[in-house]
Amino acid sequence: MAHDEPRKRSDRRSDDDGRTRTVTRPLRLALLGCGSVGSQVVRLLHEQADDLTARVGAPIELVGVAVRRPELHRDLGGYQVPAELLTTDAAALVARGDLDLVVEVIGGIEPARALILSALENGASVVTANKALLAEDGSTLFAAAEKAGRDLYFEASVAGAIPILRPLRESLAGDRVRRVMGIVNGTTNFILDKMDSSGTGFAEALEEAQELGYAEADPTADVEGYDAAAKAAILASLAFHTRVTASDVYREGIAEVSASDVASAREMGAVVKLLAICELGEGRDGPAVAARVHPAMIPRTHPLASVREAYNAVFVESEAAGQLMFYGPGAGGAPTASAVLGDVVTVARNRLADVRGAGESAYAALDVLPMGQTVTRYHVAIDVDDRTGVLAAVAQTFAEHGVSIRTVRQEGHGDDAQLVVVSHRATDEALSATVAALRTKDFVRDISSVMRVEGEES
Amino acid sequence: MAHDEPRKRSDRRSDDDGRTRTVTRPLRLALLGCGSVGSQVVRLLHEQADDLTARVGAPIELVGVAVRRPELHRDLGGYQVPAELLTTDAAALVARGDLDLVVEVIGGIEPARALILSALENGASVVTANKALLAEDGSTLFAAAEKAGRDLYFEASVAGAIPILRPLRESLAGDRVRRVMGIVNGTTNFILDKMDSSGTGFAEALEEAQELGYAEADPTADVEGYDAAAKAAILASLAFHTRVTASDVYREGIAEVSASDVASAREMGAVVKLLAICELGEGRDGPAVAARVHPAMIPRTHPLASVREAYNAVFVESEAAGQLMFYGPGAGGAPTASAVLGDVVTVARNRLADVRGAGESAYAALDVLPMGQTVTRYHVAIDVDDRTGVLAAVAQTFAEHGVSIRTVRQEGHGDDAQLVVVSHRATDEALSATVAALRTKDFVRDISSVMRVEGEES
Structure with missing residues (x-):
């Protein structure tokens, strides 16, 4: 200006x-x-x-x-x-x-x-x-x-080192960004990649990350997603020309991700990543911005799936440019x-x-969409009684909450019987209410895994 | 300024x-x-x-x-x-x-x-x-x-759509770029990807690209590498703060890439891509810039290997930032x-x-390194007589030109006997002289494939 x-x-x-x-x-x-x-x-x-x-x-x-x-x-x-x-x-x-x-x-x-x-x-x-x-x-x-x-x-x-803010602020200034989806924390990506490649659990992978210097002695900021949430706030602000602070970002870390979650992702051709997702949604009074950090399953064919070890990458979807990805080392001196x-x-x-570059661009002044109103998909692994009618009852519970089922897979028998359900897109509110309702059913012994699914059907 | x-x-x-x-x-x-x-x-x-x-x-x-x-x-x-x-x-x-x-x-x-x-x-x-x-x-x-x-x-x-010039000009302006390696032509990437995924020859893959609108009726500018060479000149100029024109860029197209080249790449865990490579080398009077466009085999583990269909990607290696990649649609309205x-x-x-952005930055004014002085590696498939001592004679020919062999693989027998040699790094001059010498040997029936190998051992 x-x-x-x-x-x-x-x-x-x-x-x-x-x-x-x-x-x-x-x-x-x-x-x-x-x-x-x-x-x-x-x-x-x-x-x-x-x-x-x-x-x-x-x-x-x-x-x-x-x-x-x-x-x-x-x-x-x-x-x-x-x-x-x-x-x-x-x-x-x-x-x-x-x-x-x-x-x-x-x-x-x-x-x-x-x-x-x-x-x-x-x-x-x-x-x-x-x-x-x-x-x-x-x-x-x-x-x-x-x-x-x-x-x-x-x-x-x-x-x-990845040039991402300048491309968002300047290169894409003539376009309309729809979604930014990033692997923006190297520590958690190292841990999840380790769990995926070796089948180890979270604790063991964290220990290895600490030994190799990829994780701090107190890994809270990384593992609980605080670091990624701060970055999500910055990305969302720039991508959508609005103000998003860290407290606006929904946040779940990876400490609860289990070896069986990772194996279950593998079964369906997916991989678990900690994603920072910033996107436009429909708020009560028009477009709103949603920013969230949580582990999610993404298809192995997605460009972000191949981001290994402590590397970072940011995937950007925009109206005219289409799909872009920026990849490189996300940390280090x-x-x-x-x-x-x-x-x-x-x-x-x-x-x-004696000039200034472009300053803050927050003219859009968007509302922040609550997590409950954000649209996503769930992967739910349900330990069930192995008897006739259980699948119908599970499907009924999803339907009662307005959630469609995309795929269901039965695994094991008897005491190991498990239904793995992947939903179609629905609000996080409806999806979590479905899971809560399932927990109360007498034919459900346990919900052994709940994880969001991203990177397709968008 | x-x-x-x-x-x-x-x-x-x-x-x-x-x-x-x-x-x-x-x-x-x-x-x-x-x-x-x-x-x-x-x-x-x-x-x-x-x-x-x-x-x-x-x-x-x-x-x-x-x-x-x-x-x-x-x-x-x-x-x-x-x-x-x-x-x-x-x-x-x-x-x-x-x-x-x-x-x-x-x-x-x-x-x-x-x-x-x-x-x-x-x-x-x-x-x-x-x-x-x-x-x-x-x-x-x-x-x-x-x-x-x-x-x-x-x-x-x-x-x-890929923001690459702005990152090179501005984001990396405080760093020292060593190499830029890009898939910058969607038509040829589509053709090579098709050849890799379906095993078809060049002509058939080109025809499909034309039917799908990825290749023009006259595909010369894409297939012969002219389009990529122009882009290589621009990338080299920006990355190294010097002037490189299209005529400074060594250029080979993909029309000679055969199904057996692609299969041979697959054998060694590689894939054939048309690469635009811009890098610093040692000229007679100090650092010099080298820019070239040619098909090359790169390991399937290299980030560029997973660039499919008509997508583009540019891989940048710099002193401080390390390895970055920029990926997205390389063409289209x-x-x-x-x-x-x-x-x-x-x-x-x-x-x-009422200001100007940064103008041309060509202060480095580097010489252009001739292709012969550029350092690369060769993959050579040699149809040989199937008799004792041939491998030794081939190895001797490489040695006479100062070229070390990294791997050699024998395939087939009798009239189908073939030696597949991958060299260590040497000047293109020495490597091509080696191939020329091999052609004169009585135990060599044919050189069925010669292709450069990039993306490792750098």
């Missing part, structure tokens, strides 16, 4: 020899946080300095790195952060007033929020990888960026730093030209 | 009521060509007008559509192009002087080039899908855009129009803000 502020860049510096389009003072960048991502940002800024200068049109100068414990940040794979750049006073660093760019890779809500707000107020553009903060309180940040006339970019906050640096180049170019 | 021209948008119009950031006169767009892509551009401009206005910040008004035969363009799936917008005088349309945006979807070199240059000279920014023109003479267009202070965007020129409209939104925003 129009940027009506005076051109600050015109206060040319003494190093400007008159060739104003080719020689410009360095852009000053401060880095907040120097862990696995931050240290890679420092490395890339150093190793690719010449390319970055050519691509931006001016050098980028690292002028400060805020860390909690400077003594841990001496050696970064061959490149030493000059000791005089390290500081423990992040607040003073962002407030120094001469910064062009601030990169925030601390994570979490505070002090990240206060630092980003201070950076913007003090005239810097901000690049952040902070999904939790954006998903909880993005609107405060966007408003501050708007007010300051500065950029706030955050490609690295979703799916690591260097991949995430690649996304950060891509934003740094864009934001730096904008600073040089 | 810095845009130092006076702000033209400040000559506010009478429809400007003072709220300069929210109300702006419509941006005037002219469309050149109204075939399968152009008609979809018109439809989307009409159907998504409200969304486009919200995303751009001003309405986009279609003020003219240049076509050769107006009588063919009355009905566009429910939306009629107003008759008064149609014109056969494209040159006058682009020269009218009050255009903000020109969309060129005529294709071919002329008159497209002259029209684009005139549009830029007359103050319009240009969005084009014209791969042939960009690959042959992009530098003329970029220079004209630079001189005019206007944008030239071309996402739709490569891989249809609506998908290509989606990419065009995405560019229209960006370019329109830039016009409103």
